[in-house]
Amino acid sequence: MESFFSRYKNALVLIVVLLAQVIGVAIQVRRPLPKEHAQPDAGGVRLIRYWAINLVSPPERFVHWMGAGIIGVWDNYLDLIHVRQQNKDLQAEIDRLRIEEGGIVEDARQGQRLQQLLAFKEKYVYKTLPAQIIGTSGSEQSRILSINKGSKDGVGVDMPVITPDGIVGRVREVFPHSSQVLEISDPTSGAGVILATTRIRGILRGNGLGQPQVVNIMPDERIKTGEPVITSGGDQIFPRGMAVGVVDRVVPDPDHDPLVDVLIRPAANLSQLDEVLVITNMGDQVTPNQKLDMMQSEAAADAQQLKASEILAERLPSRIDPDAPQTDDENSDDSADAEGEGIARPMRPPAALHPDRFTPNTTPAADTLTPGARLAPQSEGTGTTTAAVAKPHAATPLSSAANSDGDTTETATVMPKKKAPEVVPDDGSRPPTTMAMRPAASTPTTTLPAVSSASGSETNPATHVAIPRPAIDAEQNTAAPPVVKTRVITDGPLPSGAKKTTPPTASALNPQPHVPTTQAQKAPGTPTVQHKGPELVPDDGSRPPPTMLVKPKPQPQQTVPVQQPPQGDMQ
Amino acid sequence: MARLIAASRHEVEVQPYPLIVFILAPLLALGLQSFVSLHFQRFDILDLPLLVTIYFAITRRNPVTGTIAGAIIGIAQDALTRQPLGIFGICKSIIGYLAASLGVRIDTESHLTRALLTFGFVFLHSGMYWLLVRRLLAQPYVWSWVHELIRALINMVVGVILFALLDLAKQKEY
DSSP, X not given: OHHHHHHTHHXXXXXXXXXHHHHHHHHHTSOOOOTTTOOSSOHHHHHHHHHHHHXXXXXXXXXXXXXXXXXXXXXXXXXXXXXXXXXXXXXXXHHHHHHHXXXXXXXXXXXXXXXXXXXXXXXXXXXXXXXEEEEEOOOSSOOEEEESOOGGGTOOTTOEEEOSSSEEEEEEEEOSSOEEEEETTSTTOOEEEXXXXXXXXXXXXXXXXXXXXXXXXXXXXXXXXXXXXXXXXXXXXXXXXXXEEEEEEEEEOSSSTTOEEEEEEESSOTTSOOEEEEEEEEESSOOHHXXXXXXXHHHHHHHHHHHHHHHHHHHSOOSOOTTSOOOOHHHHHHHHHHHHHTOOOOOOOOOOSSOOTTSTTOSOXXXXXXXXXXXXXXXXXXXXXXXXXXXXXGGSOHHHHHOOSSOEEOOXXXXXXXXXOOOOXXXXXXXXXXXXXXXXXXXXXXXXXXXXXTTOOOOOGGGOOOOOOOOOOHHHHHHSTTBOOOOOOOOOOOOTTOOOOXXXXXXXXXXXXXXXXXXXXXXXXXXXXXXXXXXXXOOXXXXXXXXXXXXXXXXXXXXXXXXXXXXXXXX | OTTTBOOSHHHHSOXXXXXXXXHHHHHHHHHHHXXXXXXXXXXXXXXXXXXXXXXXXXXXXXXXXXXXXXXXXXXXXXXXXXXXXXXXXXXXXXHHHHHHHHHHHBOOSSHHHHHHHHHHHHHHHHHHHHHIIIIISOOOOOOOHHXXXXXXXXXXXXXXXXXXXXXXXXXXXX
């Protein structure tokens, strides 16, 4: 047995060493834990890595210190040519940037306020920690950077590492005085990016040659070389909108046939990095100090804006022209107000020369309107209703009767004066005053324009079409008694003091509404049909329902005062 | 061919080195590999820790020492990367064992022998590394024959120069 071990000692040692390392690798690559419990390395592995880095870091730091010293001597004492001119240029650049800063800060604050209103949480970079690169992994397959800042300096795992040019990677491992940064060019890295122009989202990771690429992208002809690529913020590591690089070229994905990979030329020079910035504070809430700064800045901006307004007001000519003609009261008031307040008011259109119903501010208030009422004045065929009074010829229009040569011409009487529609109860109670003069069972008819008759006889009232029209006042009725103006009949409660009429008789239930002569022969006060229930009255000029053609008989005490004028008066 | 085979007792004798050289040389190799690659990215095609492992294995001519030295250097190199500890350790353990075993049988003082050994070991190291990363860890690794051959050639040239420099640290026999 002893001879076996001594004979195969070398092979056994190799097997033991390899077996131990394989077991160690297997332990390290076991199933990952959830993210909240995950750590890059277990305790033992972390200790070994920590020792190894501590062994390698001192010589790296020493070499870095030596190199920095040499470079410092050269830069600070030897290479100072044109420094004075550069200083002047930089000062001018600072002055220019200060001017631009004001507008940018305002836009940024406005954006933050709007995002706060929209409850849009976006992470901002609030604090960064500069760090120096002291080493790399030294391997082609592992894109790892070592920085000289660790947990003692506030560096944590998964903190983004950037440069002013673009992103570099994220912190993978943290030690007390150093950290490891996983570059975006590493195959195991991942960052959410978006193509700035085409807005195509993807995942950025490195390929085998150390070049970052956006993998598994659908082929798109819009992707062009040179298109900027920025971070999307979806990885919860990098802030949104940071520069990643530009599109280098598009190559087909070897593992996923229809998809392509977009190779990226990184914005940060990953091959020659000296200093980086570790974002140690990033959130969506502003700190109290920042709030105070914002308030002060806003106050200063408001004061500056007010001052600018005053200067502008002094320089601009007066807006009031003394030679200008006088305007209406409303515009004068506006001008006075605008002048007094120093605020430019919106311009108003001039007043219409011929106002109509489309003219602004001519529509009455909604509470003053009655449902079903016609508001627009009717220019033709409206406004007059031939009253079917007791005399049969009363239905003859005035103009037709006056024509002596036998040609009868009816002309519509336009009623320019509008009145608010009146409520007419349909239960046989007292009608409004505008309808008091109307005889019972009168059919509202409307004289159509230019209806001529060659026979010279009177116009047949049966051809008239009844339409609802606005009511007219009682005074006009008394002035022209035979003409009953339009009205609107609506349902509603009885007016106060109105009395219900007796139910109509059977004879009244069979009226002949379309025969004006019959209606005219009826005596006033004849009981007519009493309509109950709601009544629909179209206001579009069409014929009303039959039930409306027979109107309830007004109360005697209300209809009596209406005196029919003599026929001669009508003519 | 005969020159490659060890012909004398002197050629197979273990070369004595100061202990500090065994400690500082691997550390310096790791430090240079890490630091120079920072400013010259193409420098990572070299594998200085592997060259140091090969050198000490073929000069010590002890497979156990070569295996353990390769394991330690490899694990230290793993510590600088993102991969699990042991990948480079396994590769360099095998390389150290093979280099020490061959150092017993062949003349390692010749530059030609060293060049051929270095070329073969670097290529073998790349193959074992690809096998472990691609098959054991299932991680992406692009294998390129041309790239690996160029890599082996460059390491061979640098290795011959490095070995000559390390020979200066040999303790003189009086």
